[in-house]
Amino acid sequence: MEKAGAVLGWDQQTYMPPDAAGSRSAQMVTLATLAYDRFVNDEVGQLLERLSHDVEALPYDSFARSLIRVTRRKYQRERKLSRDLVGKLAEATTLGHHGWLQAREQNRFEVFCPYLERIVDLVVQKAEALGYPECRYDALLDEFEPEMRTSRVEALFSQLKEALVPLVQAIRPQVAQVDDSFLHRHFDEKKQWDFGLAVLQAMGFDFRRGRMDSTVHPFTTAFSPTDVRITTHVVPDNLASCLFSVVHEGGHALYEQGIPLEFERTPLGEAPSFGVHESQSRLWENLVGRSRPFWRHFLPVAQSFFPAELRGVDLEAMYRAVNRVEPSLIRTDADEVTYNLHIFVRFDLERQLVDGKLAVKDLPEAWNALMQDYLGVVPRNPREGVLQDVHWSDGSIGYFPSYTLGNLLAVQFFDQARKECPGLEDEMAAGRFGTLKKWLNERIHALGGKYTPAELVSRVTGTELQAEPYIRYIRSKYGEIYGL
Ligand code: ZN
Secondary structure, eight states, X not given: OHHHHHHHHHHHHHTOOGGGHHHHHHHHHHHHHHHHHHHSSHHHHHHHHHHHHHTTTSOTTSHHHHHHHHHHHHHHHHHTSOHHHHHHHHHHHHHHHHHHHHHHHXXXXXXXXXXXXXXXXXXXXXXXHHOOSSOHHHHHHHHHSTTOOHHHHHHHHHHHHHHHHHHHXXXXXXXXXXXXXXXXXXXXXXHHHHHHHHHHHHHTOOGGGEEEEEOSSOOEEEEETTEEEEEEOOOTTOHHHHHHHHHHHHHHHHHHHTSOGGGTTSTTSSOSOHHHHHHHHHIXXXXXXXXXXXXXXXXXXXXXXXXXXXXXXXXXXXXXXTTOOOOOSOGGGOOHHHHHXXXXXXXHHHHHHHTTSSOGGGHHHHHHHHHHHHHSOOXXXXXXXXXXXXXXXXXXTTOTHHHHHHHHHHHHHHHHHHHHSTTHHHHHXXXXXXXXXXXXXXXXXXXXXXXXXXXXXXXXXXXOOOSHHHHHHHHHHHHHHHTO
């Protein structure tokens, strides 16, 4: 039923006509409450208790024992939420999405404000119903990052801030050193789409088990490992926008297509956390797509699609252009270095919202102040500020930290892949990504949701989630590009 809801959600964000929002909301509420009724009842609880004794003797990572462990965790969490609250949240967030779209169209935060007030109120009720070890935000974070604590995120983020804020300040006077103007010529939309498909093909995306469609805000959703939908948007005067959103969503898609079919329709058929999922999209987008080996192969391919537009562009020029750093307003367009600063803004605001320290109506002002603090740029209007992200409109408060955790994990995983697969980058430079895809399939995707994020990271890398490898990577790559 969750997957059926996902089909409706995908349709809502791709092809649904705008006036269908009300009826779609009612359909989503029906599905959400039906799913709740089927799962959260005493019978399922008793069954899970009984089965957890039966599987005790099996190995920890066996299918049966993992299935019972993960399902029980999910059951215990959802049981704390009332049917009434689940229904209200489904309704408020479907309407909220519509309200957000309207507010964006009119570029007025006031239009979204009442919807968001309702959502924050319900999300706070949800956190209280779930309970938490240290602070209210823990309960929300746990939905996206099982067993992660706010205090741990804070510690990692402050380590990152210490390294990234001065780095961005050092780069700021040198921004003009890197020229990316040739990425902003006019690029035919159909050719951009086809170039994106060619890259997706090289990554190993299986078109018999997935497809690509167009949307405002690119995302990936999967109804099964055999049906994975990615979406993208094409901007005529920005070659990087469509390309990197395709590579990013392609990374998510390879994860979903790599989940074993035997896990389908069970709670094991999903990634352990949003951060782990994001690690795959970031790994492909940044560690692969913004690397020299990638462009050694793909620059001539890009030039065959756009011979006039990219004439005379050499490898170094392209490498530097796609890695240009500049503090900017829109998170999804941000470069690797400033990206996390956008996340810090949202993390700070979300905690204040759920702790009742910030009223929803005061969000735009608080948003702008934090943008000034972290990035030194201030939005001129809500569309390029507080209204830019879809997440709050669909109730995903507690989600943003996953992006930065994904960035950290991407580097840890890629370092490990390079260690275990000598010659990996030479293969990439020849346009062969099979070894990397296979490594990711075997070491990460094939495990589905068997392990907690912490267990998975330790299995794959032998260490825990850390900020240091990411900081080392960023300093070395951008130190070289900007001669710091
Ligand atoms: Zn993503």
